[in-house]
Amino acid sequence: MRWTRDDGVVELVLDDAPANEIGLRSLAALERFVDEIGDARAVVVHSTVPAGFSAGADLRELYRESEARAPAERTAGVRAYLMRIHAVFRRLDDLPVPTVAALHGVVFGGGLELALCCDVRIADPTARFAFPELRLGLIPGFGGVPRLKRDVSNALVRDLLLTGRSINANKALQAGLVTQLAAEGRAIDAARAAAAQAAKFDPATMAAAKRFIKPSVDAELAREIELFLELFDRPVVQEALARFVSDSGPMPYLP
Amino acid sequence: MPNLEDTTRELLDLASTQFGASRDSLAPDQDMFATLGIDSMQALDLLTRLENHFGVELPDYELQGVSDFAGLAERIHARR
Numbered sequence: 001m002r003w004t005r006d007d008g009v010v011e012l013v014l015d016d017a018p019a020n021e022i023g024l025r026s027l028a029a030l031e032r033f034v035d036e037i038g039d040a041r042a043v044v045v046h047s048t049v050p051a052g053f054s055a056g057a058d059l060r061e062l063y064r065e066s067e068a069r070a071p072a073e074r075t076a077g078v079r080a081y082l083m084r085i086h087a088v089f090r091r092l093d094d095l096p097v098p099t100v101a102a103l104h105g106v107v108f109g110g111g112l113e114l115a116l117c118c119d120v121r122i123a124d125p126t127a128r129f130a131f132p133e134l135r136l137g138l139i140p141g142f143g144g145v146p147r148l149k150r151d152v153s154n155a156l157v158r159d160l161l162l163t164g165r166s167i168n169a170n171k172a173l174q175a176g177l178v179t180q181l182a183a184e185g186r187a188i189d190a191a192r193a194a195a196a197q198a199a200k201f202d203p204a205t206m207a208a209a210k211r212f213i214k215p216s217v218d219a220e221l222a223r224e225i226e227l228f229l230e231l232f233d234r235p236v237v238q239e240a241l242a243r244f245v246s247d248s249g250p251m252p253y254l255p
Numbered sequence: 256m257p258n259l260e261d262t263t264r265e266l267l268d269l270a271s272t273q274f275g276a277s278r279d280s281l282a283p284d285q286d287m288f289a290t291l292g293i294d295s296m297q298a299l300d301l302l303t304r305l306e307n308h309f310g311v312e313l314p315d316y317e318l319q320g321v322s323d324f325a326g327l328a329e330r331i332h333a334r335r
Contacts, residue, residue, distance in 0.1 A: 165314040
């Protein structure tokens with residue numbers, strides 16, 4: 001993960017092959033990124049990895065870390081990790097400047113949760129979205145459900161969560177999960193154009209408008225952490241993680 | 256309305272183009288994953304391209320256990 005700055009627009013580039021899995025290293029990088037945004041006028045988030053924007057949490061790392069600890073210590077470790085990721089995602093969500101995500105390929109789980117922090121989401125036709133966490137005996141843990149519910153219908157939230165299925169960019173556009181489509185490989189161009197446009201507006205007006213327009217989901221985020229931990233603290237989760245890390249089938253995100 | 260044979264033929268044409276396989280080497284009863292060497296990321300990409308091409312939604316769980324082109328064509332046909 002790296003970031004560049006050009007004429008007031010900061011670009012966060014996800015470039016961790018194979019699929020920008022979010023683990024402890026990328027969390028630390030995200031924290032540094034948010035610290036360094038400074039006086040940027042707009043932010044663009046995109047991936048240069050062919051597989052897509054992000055496949056979500058690094059489940060292999062989560063499994064390794066979990067296996068190495070006793071159950072009580074394991075839950076405490078996950079709580080500390082969730083608090084950090086929630087803090088940095090909340091800072092992204094609440095930035096006073098516009099944030100634009102350019103999406104392609106896999107946008108799953110924690111990757112979708114990162115995208116949901118952004119104000120504007122633009123997808124190309126290869127983008128595919130899913131919250132497959134229930135396969136692990138879990139719900140999304142990085143703020144996904146409250147932020148998804150903020151932007152799309154509860155019916156779609158249930159369809160996605162309760163079946164674990166993935167949807168394409170056209171469906172995401174119909175649902176309001178993304179608001180613009182670009183040609184294949186061109187979502188980044190559309191995102192840069194949107195960010196450059198938004199960056200022209202008066203910063204104080206932009207900050208006030210964002211605070212007014214974007215609903216706070218803080219109360220639900222706090223409840224999500226507690227529910228996630230309650231669910232995590234069960235043998236079925238470790239068993240599901242073990243199955244996932246050893247699965248080499250074409251749909252390892254479904255049980 | 257296209258019949259199942261039409262859907263199967265279109266599917267094989269698409270798979271041939273998408274994965275650079277000779278069209279003559281593909282048959283309905285072949286194992287797609289073995290024939291085309293598809294991994295999990297390519298399977299998602301193929302799913303998206305199938306949905307876009309045929310104008311249907313294909314829930315992932317309906318495709319679990321489907322291994323040959325004929326089975327996939329049947330699932331697509333059921334949504335057309």
